Amino acid sequence: MARKAAIIGGGVIGGGWAARFLLNGWDVAVFDPDPEAPRKVGEVIANARQALPALSDVPMPAEGKLSFVSTITEAVEGSEYIQESVSERLDLKHRVFAQIQQVAPGVLIGSSTSGFKPSELQEKAPEPGMIFVAHPFNPVYLLPLAEVVPSPKNPPEAIERAKEILREIGMFPLHVRKEIDAHIADRFLEAVWREALWLVKDGIATTEEIDEAIRMGFGLRWGQMGLFETYRVAGGEAGMKHFMAQFGPCLTWPWTKLMDVPEFNDELVDLIAGQSDAQSGHHSIRELERIRDSNLIGFLRALKERNWGAGKVLREHDERKAAAFFGATDSAPKAAPLEMAHMQVLPGWIDYNGHMTESRYYFANSETIDAFLRLIGAGMDYVAAGHSYYSAETHIRHLGEAKLGDRLTGTIQIISADEKRFRSFVRIMKGEDCVATIEQLCLHVDMAAGKSSPASAEVWAKLKAVADAHANLPLPEGAGRAVGQRK
Structure with missing residues (x-):
């Protein structure tokens, strides 16, 4: 529930x-x-x-x-x-x-x-x-x-x-350990907002120029390092103490008007609103939201790839979700195709037609094969030890359509296997419908020698157990077909 x-x-x-x-x-x-x-x-x-x-x-x-x-x-x-x-x-x-x-x-x-x-x-x-x-x-x-x-x-x-x-x-x-008016972030933003109002009122800068100063400069640094870490880097090898010694005296200079607020009257409101309209009025609010979201996605995904800042939160959230989705896959041989991967068609997976793009079918196959390799003991630890399976030949058939939000399952059937290779047949399922099949030949490789070699005894034993369980399954429809070959 x-x-x-x-x-x-x-x-x-x-x-x-x-x-x-x-x-x-x-x-x-x-x-x-x-x-x-x-x-x-x-x-x-x-x-x-x-x-x-x-x-x-x-x-x-x-x-x-x-x-x-x-x-x-x-x-x-x-x-x-x-x-x-x-x-x-x-x-x-x-x-x-x-x-x-x-x-x-x-x-x-x-x-x-x-x-x-x-x-x-x-x-x-x-x-x-x-x-x-x-x-x-x-x-x-x-x-x-x-x-x-x-x-x-x-x-x-x-x-x-x-x-x-x-x-x-x-x-x-x-x-926030101690309660205070406006908490932490908004107090900081309020200080920036007050100074920005003065810069516009005094004719120093327009709303657009202030926004450019933020998004072309320090705003990009703040998004990944915040304030204090940014200034620590600015202090060079000597760090924060050097920065404080160098810039601390500025706190007594009349640079800002943080305690002095411009009169909030119709004239100021009209000035700010007029400049903002000139800056952004050619977009609707919903358009601006979508532009903002798209930019944030790119920035957040970059941070996620580096496991840094807000990107670390996204990674940890994925890890928690992954346990629920990937825990439902098969973990032992059975006389049926093994369910190896659960996926969902994400916004970055679709093309200009609104369908799942070509490369993502190969990605779905890779997710399924990688999960199978982990199952037989040929995961990343095995690769780190100098051995891996390389794909030597791949044949994909597109049988249906997958669109944004569709949930997909990758299953694998082992058609044949020996100590040096296996031939797999992956089905990408959308519910009961098969939207694609990918037939692949994978060779076991000694990476140091740069040539094919027998798998370790442990890996071969696990692979053989699956192959034996699948030995009596019917040959999948479409297996062995070439491009354009008649049924």
């Missing part, structure tokens, strides 16, 4: 939370009195469906069930976790918490508030210990950070349970 999350408030942030939970296999109930909420949340989820799977290298869980309900009671009944994302009005949040806790006692309630302290949120609540801050960043379905801020009234075990739930949906819970 799927776990359930309740999302109270269906704006940009609430919609992002809904998408994050939904695409990670949770059932989601959304409450928002806005009659446009289903459309708005639906559009956010549509963007998320295109974006979030592109960060994963293992299949996403089966998507949960999404429902829009007319009352808070309907939303929270049966929920394991509740995320409040209503407007930043403390009195409104208090009323929402009171309604929730009337019908859902003992359930964790995270608040998306960007400014209020948890102790303020907990005032007059029946169960203050279940309410805490879980402050995300837009887009919630892509960016992993969630600032988790408790007060002394929160039992440590409740906060640990909340953090574990956030990790399960691929987020990075940053435990």
Whole structure:
């Protein structure tokens, strides 16, 4: 049975939370009195469906069930976790918490508030210990950070349970040890925002020029190293102490106006809004979201390849998901094709026709063969010892279509085998339908000698056991066919 999350408030942030939970296999109930909420949340989820799977290298869980309900009671009944994302009005949040806790006692309630302290949120609540801050960043379905801020009234075990739930949906819970207005990240952003307003008001820079300064320079460094690690590198071999000695005196110079706020009047608003329209008004908000998501995917995937920063969170989330998907494969010989790989067609797998692209069929075959090699003891440890199986000949047949989101299974049948080679027949299945077959001849190679050689006794024994189990299976339809050969 799927776990359930309740999302109270269906704006940009609430919609992002809904998408994050939904695409990670949770059932989601959304409450928002806005009659446009289903459309708005639906559009956010549509963007998320295109974006979030592109960060994963293992299949996403089966998507949960999404429902829009007319009352808070309907939303929270049966929920394991509740995320409040209503407007930043403390009195409104208090009323929402009171309604929730009337019908859902003992359930964790995270608040998306960007400014209020948890102790303020907990005032007059029946169960203050279940309410805490879980402050995300837009887009919630892509960016992993969630600032988790408790007060002394929160039992440590409740906060640990909340953090574990956030990790399960691929987020990075940053435990803020002391509550403070605006937490950590928004306090920092507020300082940058104040200075940016002065630069525009004083005619020093336009909104576009400020954005260029960030995204062409230090913003790229911050995305991978943050602030202090960036400055540590700037200190050279002498490190942070040298940097502080060199730039510390600047703190007393009148470079910034951090404690001085420009008058927030219509003139300033019109100035900022006008420049922003000139900068980005030729794109709709949904277009800008998709552009942003595509750029973030590329950046996050680069970090993931290097197991660095936010990319490390993505890798760890994949590892947790992989246990569930790959644990269902076969682990011993049987008199039937072995189920070796579970896959899902991701956004990066499709071509301009919307179909799974040619190279990904070979990738699916490789995933299936690699899993089989691990099964017979010829995995990466075997390769490190100087031996491997090389593909010598491959024949693929396309029998059907696979499209974005389709779930695929790779099965393998061993047609023949000896100490130096095996001939495999891989079927790429979409449910009961076979969308492709890949017939392949693999040679066992001594990599140091650069030539074929007999497999180790242990590997050959395991390979032979599978080959013997498959010996009486019918020859697969299409096996041995050449390109263009008639049936």
